[in-house]
Structure formats: structure tokens, C-alpha cells
Amino acid sequence: MAVVSFSSFPGDPRPRRAAEAFMDAGMDVEVICLADPGVPKKDTFKRIKIDRIGIEKLRNSKLGYVFQYCAFILVVFAMLTLRFPTRRYHVVHIHNMPDVLVFAALVPKLFGAKVILDLHDPMPELMMTIFNVGKESWAVKITTFLEKWSIVFADMVVTVNRTCEELFASRSGGASKISVVMNTPNEQIFRYSPAKLDDARVLRAGKPFVIMYHGTLVERNGLDLAVEALAKIRRSVPDAELRVYGPRTSFLDKVLHGLPEKELEKAVRYLGPRTLEELVQAIAECNVGVIPNKRSIFTEINTPTRIFEYLALGKPVVAPSANGIEAYFDQDSLVLFELGNIDDLAMKLHWVATHPREAIETTKRGQAIYKKHVWSREKEKLLGLTAALLRHG
Numbered sequence: 001m002a003v004v005s006f007s008s009f010p011g012d013p014r015p016r017r018a019a020e021a022f023m024d025a026g027m028d029v030e031v032i033c034l035a036d037p038g039v040p041k042k043d044t045f046k047r048i049k050i051d052r053i054g055i056e057k058l059r060n061s062k063l064g065y066v067f068q069y070c071a072f073i074l075v076v077f078a079m080l081t082l083r084f085p086t087r088r089y090h091v092v093h094i095h096n097m098p099d100v101l102v103f104a105a106l107v108p109k110l111f112g113a114k115v116i117l118d119l120h121d122p123m124p125e126l127m128m129t130i131f132n133v134g135k136e137s138w139a140v141k142i143t144t145f146l147e148k149w150s151i152v153f154a155d156m157v158v159t160v161n162r163t164c165e166e167l168f169a170s171r172s173g174g175a176s177k178i179s180v181v182m183n184t185p186n187e188q189i190f191r192y193s194p195a196k197l198d199d200a201r202v203l204r205a206g207k208p209f210v211i212m213y214h215g216t217l218v219e220r221n222g223l224d225l226a227v228e229a230l231a232k233i234r235r236s237v238p239d240a241e242l243r244v245y246g247p248r249t250s251f252l253d254k255v256l257h258g259l260p261e262k263e264l265e266k267a268v269r270y271l272g273p274r275t276l277e278e279l280v281q282a283i284a285e286c287n288v289g290v291i292p293n294k295r296s297i298f299t300e301i302n303t304p305t306r307i308f309e310y311l312a313l314g315k316p317v318v319a320p321s322a323n324g325i326e327a328y329f330d331q332d333s334l335v336l337f338e339l340g341n342i343d344d345l346a347m348k349l350h351w352v353a354t355h356p357r358e359a360i361e362t363t364k365r366g367q368a369i370y371k372k373h374v375w376s377r378e379k380e381k382l383l384g385l386t387a388a389l390l391r392h393g
Contacts (some may be wrong), residue, residue: 002030002080002092002108006057006072006101009033010045012122013276013305015095017186019048021379022386030087032076062131062139069098076104089113090390098121099143099150105216109155114389116155120183122167122301122352123147129220129298148172160383161303163324164347181382183305184375185312189276192371195314195355195363209237209353212286212315214245214279215306217252219298222292224255229292231262232346237353238365240267242290245282247273267393283313288335288352288359295340303328311370316359318348328373333365370391 001022005015009031023029023046035041035052043050053075080092084107090229092105095102095118119241123143127133133140149155151172156180156345159165163347169175213226223244230242252270260266274282283289289310293299303324311318319325320339329336336354352359 001027001093001107002083002087002089003030003093003095004032004076004080004104005034005095006069006097007034007054007095008036009050009052011275012095013185014118014152014183016276017375017379018093018118018382019097019185020046021382022091023048025383027091032079034072049216049303050107050111061191062127065098069101070285071096073101073104076101078107080105081107084108084111084113087195091116093118094148094154096120097126099123099147101139102154103148109153114386116386116389117150117155117157118181119151119157119159119164119168121298122164123298125167125298125301129296130218144171149261151177154283156361156385158385161301163301163303164329167301170210179385181385182373183303184370184373184378185305186375187312190280190312192312192367192374193314195316195360195367197360201220205240206229209240209286210347211240211242212245212283212289212310213292214282214289215304216247216273217246220253220294220296222251222294222340224258224296225257225340225345226290226292227255227264227268228264228342229290229346229349230267231264232265232343233353234264236350240349240353242268243282243286244268244270245272245274245279246393278312279309283310283315286315288316288318288349290345290349292345293320293322293339299339300324307334307366308370311363311366314363314367316352316363316367318345318352329366333362333369334360335362 003015003019005012010016019029019031030049034049034057041052055072089108091114093116094102105115125168127140127143138225141195146387148171151174153157157178160183165178165180169178192237212224217223226242259268291304291306300322301324307317318335321336322339335348
């Protein structure tokens with residue numbers, strides 16, 4: 001089978017988990033993805049063959065996105081077409097964004113290959129959030145149109161949560177081919193650790209209260225809100241600090257530039273990107289994970305994987321009250337704050353710092369929900385759906 005993703009591999013967790021699942025099930029897996037600086041264009045990872053395409057991923061403008069997407073789609077189309085006579089793929093697994101990347105599998109599909117479209121994010125909502133435009137924008141209308149026909153073209157569609165499933169079904173009319181395979185961490189990496197009071201900082205003993213943020217450092221994910229909340233709670237929790245992990249961006253630089261005027265130069269530590277394996281140790285060293293999202297049409301429907309990563313390792317999570325999260329969790333299983341509200345975010349972080357016993361009990365209830373959606377279960381769902389697709393073919 002071929003796996004195609006406009007992202008790095010094995011750095012992007014969802015394509016990695018899926019590719020490893022198919023490989024473990026006995027399939028030969030080839031990945032086509034973006035190239036990171038300093039990594040070989042041809043590589044092998046756990047018997048998965050990788051071809052990396054040297055197109056720089058930029059976050060600049062609508063036209064910039066269109067150009068890099070078109071270039072990637074054309075290269076992938078050529079690779080899949082030229083390879084198909086000898087490879088004879090049974091399955092082509094396409095990860096969005098963009099949705100129209102699915103059409104790069106046209107030739108394999110014409111000759112009988114089954115095409116799976118994996119919709120990580122709804123592009124219209126993400127475009128509205130990134131570029132601050134409304135539903136009537138021509139760009140949003142075009143992406144909505146392309147989303148619909150990408151779903152129509154695919155033989156099977158999987159997405160990350162119930163909210164997205166309902167959204168995609170309502171816009172495409174293709175509810176029968178859409179299923180949820182949740183974006184939960186691989187238990188072989190994020191090994192389950194029961195939440196225990198011993199892990200909470202009951203006695204300060206001169207140790208910092210560590211708040212952790214990891215992930216994409218862009219405005220919608222609200223790192224600046226976390227910094228503002230940190231400034232507020234340090235008035236009563238003076239040893240609180242924020243540790244930040246993720247690839248450097250211009251938005252991060254802007255946030256870091258503003259630290260001196262808040263007197264937070266020593267309280268905010270940017271520690272760079274980490275592999276999944278390295279994140280495990282970083283999470284083990286924190287007291288609470290934070291998902292400080294700003295309010296937007298996209299963050300209303302998103303269910304961040306980071307929630308499950310913190311819960312897997314027994315750490316409290318402060319996350320926004322939003323549809324994509326509340327479809328699975330409530331205020332008894334996560335420490336929820338009002339989406340985009342700095343004061344409420346600060347109050348909930350302060351509560352975790354000063355109520356460790358209660359925070360751990362909340363985490364235990366969150367872990368009970370997490371265990372219903374562990375990757376081993378989601379993996380079996382993905383493999384079962386794929387097997388049924390192939391049998392039907």
C-alpha cells in the first residue's frame with residue numbers, strides 16, 4: 001500500500017500510527033511525504049519505505065498554500081502513476097491537508113486500488129481561522145466544494161472525532177463511507193501510567209510547578225494565552241513555570257519577544273521540538289498539561305491528541321470547553337476552562353497547583369475515558385474497515 005502525507009514522516013503522529021498498523025498487519029507499506037532539512041530523501045523506518053519530496057512547507061498566504069499544495073499533488077500523482085504498473089497498490093491512504101491530494105491516486109484507483117481519505121482537519125474551518133475570513137469568502141467556498149468531491153472520490157473516509165464526522169457528512173452527503181478513527185497516542189510509546197497522588201506536587205520542596213505546552217506553535221493554539229495565564233498565577237504560585245516544546249515559528253518568536261515586559265524571561269522555557277519518544281520524558285517531568293486554545297470555529301470542533309498523551313501518562317490536563325472535546329469529556333474528567341478566556345485558564349491552572357488531590361481524581365476519571373479509545377482499539381477499527389473495503393472490492 002502507499003501512504004501519502006503533506007507532512008514529515010515519521011514526525012507526524014497520525015500517518016506514522018496508521019502506517020505502522022498496516023505494516024504490523026502484514027502489508028508492504030511505502031510512504032510519500034515532505035522532506036525535513038538534513039534527512040535523506042529515500043529512507044526506511046521500521047521496514048516502511050519512505051520517499052521524501054523537497055517542497056518547503058510555508059505558512060504565509062492563501063496563494064502560498066495553493067502553490068505548495070499543487071506542486072506536491074503533481075509530484076505525488078506522477079510517482080503513483082509511474083510506480084503503479086510494477087507496485088500494483090491495493091490501497092492508497094491519503095492524509096489531508098489538502099483534501100484534493102486524494103486525486104493524486106486517480107490512476108491506481110482506475111486500476112482497482114482502494115483509496116482511503118484520512119481527514120485530520122476540516123479545511124474550510126481551518127482557513128476561516130487562519131485567514132480570519134467568513135463562510136462567504138470565495139476561498140472557503142472553494143475548499144468546501146473540493147472537500148465534498150474529495151469525499152465522493154474516496155472509497156472510504158476516516159476522521160478524528162464525532163463532531164468532524166457529522167460536519168463532513170452534512171456537507172458531502174457521504175455519511176455511509178465516513179467513520180471515526182480517533183487520534184489517540186500509540187501505547188507502545190505513551191505507555192499507560194495510572195494517575196497517582198505521588199505524582200502530584202503535594203509538598204513544594206523548592207521544586208517548580210511545571211506547566212507544559214507541546215504542539216504546533218501557531219496563533220490559534222494560544223501559547224500567548226498560556227503566557228498571560230502564567231503571569232497571573234505566579235502572583236500566588238511564584239515558582240510556576242511554562243515549558244514549551246515544538247518547532248520554532250514566527251508566532252513563537254513574537255511571544256518570546258514579549259516576555260521581558262511581563263518579567264517572565266526565566267519562567268517560560270522554550271525547549272525546541274521533540275520526537276514522540278522524547279515527549280514521553282518531558283510529560284513525565286511536568287505537573288499539568290495545558291491546551292490553551294483561542295476561540296475559533298476550528299478550535300470549537302478540534303479534539304487535540306495532546307489531551308490523550310497527558311492522560312496516558314497520568315497527568316492532569318487543563319483544556320478548553322469546546323464541542324470537539326466535550327463530545328468525549330466533561331468537567332468531571334478534564335479540568336475545563338472557557339475557550340479563549342485567559343482569566344478562567346489562569347484560575348483552572350491555579351486550582352490544579354493548589355488542589356493536587358482533586359486534580360488527580362479528575363485525571364483518573366479522564367483516564368477511564370481515554371482507555372475506551374486507546375490506539376490498540378482504534379487501530380483494530382482502522383484495520384477492520386480496510387479489510388472490509390478490500391473484501392467488498
